[in-house]
Amino acid sequence: MPLAGKRILLVISGGIAAYKSLDLIRRLRERGAEVRPVMTAGAREFVTPLAVGALSAGHVYTDLFSREDEQDVGHIRLARDCDLVVVAPATADLMAKMAHGLADDLASTVLLATDRPVLLAPAMNPKMWAHPATRRNVETLRRDGLSFVGPNAGEMAEGGEAGLGRMAEPLEIVAAAEGLLDGGQRPLAGRRAIVTSGPTHEPIDPVRYIANRSSGRQGHAIAAALARLGADVTLVSGPVALPDPPGVRVVRVERAEEMLRAVLAALPADIAVMVAAVADWHVAAPGAEKIKKQPGKGPPPLMLAENPDILKTVGHHEQRPKVVVGFAAETQDVEKNGRVKLEKKGADLIVANDVSPQTGIMGGTRNSVKLITAAGVEEWPDLSKDDVARRLADWIAGRLT
Numbered sequence: 001m002p003l004a005g006k007r008i009l010l011v012i013s014g015g016i017a018a019y020k021s022l023d024l025i026r027r028l029r030e031r032g033a034e035v036r037p038v039m040t041a042g043a044r045e046f047v048t049p050l051a052v053g054a055l056s057a058g059h060v061y062t063d064l065f066s067r068e069d070e071q072d073v074g075h076i077r078l079a080r081d082c083d084l085v086v087v088a089p090a091t092a093d094l095m096a097k098m099a100h101g102l103a104d105d106l107a108s109t110v111l112l113a114t115d116r117p118v119l120l121a122p123a124m125n126p127k128m129w130a131h132p133a134t135r136r137n138v139e140t141l142r143r144d145g146l147s148f149v150g151p152n153a154g155e156m157a158e159g160g161e162a163g164l165g166r167m168a169e170p171l172e173i174v175a176a177a178e179g180l181l182d183g184g185q186r187p188l189a190g191r192r193a194i195v196t197s198g199p200t201h202e203p204i205d206p207v208r209y210i211a212n213r214s215s216g217r218q219g220h221a222i223a224a225a226l227a228r229l230g231a232d233v234t235l236v237s238g239p240v241a242l243p244d245p246p247g248v249r250v251v252r253v254e255r256a257e258e259m260l261r262a263v264l265a266a267l268p269a270d271i272a273v274m275v276a277a278v279a280d281w282h283v284a285a286p287g288a289e290k291i292k293k294q295p296g297k298g299p300p301p302l303m304l305a306e307n308p309d310i311l312k313t314v315g316h317h318e319q320r321p322k323v324v325v326g327f328a329a330e331t332q333d334v335e336k337n338g339r340v341k342l343e344k345k346g347a348d349l350i351v352a353n354d355v356s357p358q359t360g361i362m363g364g365t366r367n368s369v370k371l372i373t374a375a376g377v378e379e380w381p382d383l384s385k386d387d388v389a390r391r392l393a394d395w396i397a398g399r400l401t
């Protein structure tokens with residue numbers, strides 16, 4: 001019962017994903033949590049307080065000016081008498097109100113009055129999520145120290161539209177809540193980390209690019225693991241089909257050049273973990289227009305030029321983070337190449353893995369790595385990428401404390 005004895009205030013706002021909150025209540029309770037629900041007027045248009053009350057086995061709080069509710073616990077106590085506040089779904093509207101400190105109903109008043117950690121699970125149409133106003137509000141809330149889980153990419157419940165905006169699944173929200181409630185295990189609190197993840201796309205022309213098979217799973221898992229230990233994480237990600245890890249600031253880029261700029265912009269930091277499979281080369285002169293087939297002339301020549309070495313730049317930077325970790329994806333002489341990289345790149349640790357196609361590591365969910373430091377080589381067993389991430393985050397925390 002990982003959430004035994006934990007009291008969770010669940011704020012449900014008015015999005016279509018409110019139906020998933022019913023399952024979320026079940027999932028939280030089956031892990032031992034006590035769930036106290038607060039519903040906005042909008043939420044009550046989607047699911048009834050009767051259903052929410054039946055699943056949470058308790059009172060459902062809806063009105064700011066209800067004499068009974070005020071006599072029962074009162075909005076200030078409601079805001080504080082819990083270990084964690086979860087907002088699921090978090091509508092664009094409620095997040096806008098929170099970002100501006102509005103408090104015109106019970107949910108927004110409680111969110112302004114609470115001094116507990118707050119976890120938001122946004123859910124909305126992709127256009128609403130991408131709107132500059134929502135982007136600003138999310139950034140403000142992150143800066144205010146609130147944590148996020150999702151949204152995920154996929155088809156919207158209304159059907160027809162797909163994109164980033166689906167609420168995280170109840171079990172993902174539970175995992176994020178557990179991470180936040182881990183209690184005291186935040187050795188990286190106050191530390192800043194930069195993680196890169198995914199492949200880069202180097203354009204040939206406006207429609208074609210050179211890429212690689214990196215899925216971003218390992219980098220994203222490391223960003224999440226560092227955030228769980230309390231670090232303030234900036235994840236610079238190439239194009240991937242993964243949800244944003246909870247509690248992490250994500251900067252999306254395509255080319256190696258852009259990735260370097262984003263990494264340098266995120267300095268100073270205490271930790272840099274360069275996991276992205278950055279292309280070594282880009283096309284020297286990408287076509288401004290789509291390159292046409294020219295019958296009889298054969299294929300066009302592709303001149304390549306070298307990309308910046310992001311790990312080496314960070315490893316030798318005047319604002320070099322205290323711990324610099326690089327990943328070395330190799331298909332031969334994994335250990336030897338890892339050692340050479342350690343020195344050349346100015347890294348404290350090279351995590352070397354054999355990405356030969358038969359290992360299934362590139363794009364897969366498991367990883368078997370060797371840790372190469374000045375002190376020697378440590379081989380880890382075959383692990384899930386999440387477990388590699390957890391162990392690596394612990395290793396980094398150990399170096400810093």
Ligand SMILES: Cc1cc2nc3c(=O)[nH]c(=O)nc-3n(C[C@H](O)[C@H](O)[C@H](O)COP(=O)(O)O)c2cc1C
Nearest residue numbers: 013014015016017040042043091092093094123124
């Ligand atoms: C059918 C329908 C579905 C909606 N789904 C969402 C949604 O998923 N996310 C969202 O932010 N707003 C959604 N809205 C708009 C919100 O309900 C509206 O902004 C409302 O004022 C939110 O109130 P609240 O934030 O106080 O709960 C939807 C509206 C309708 C009519």
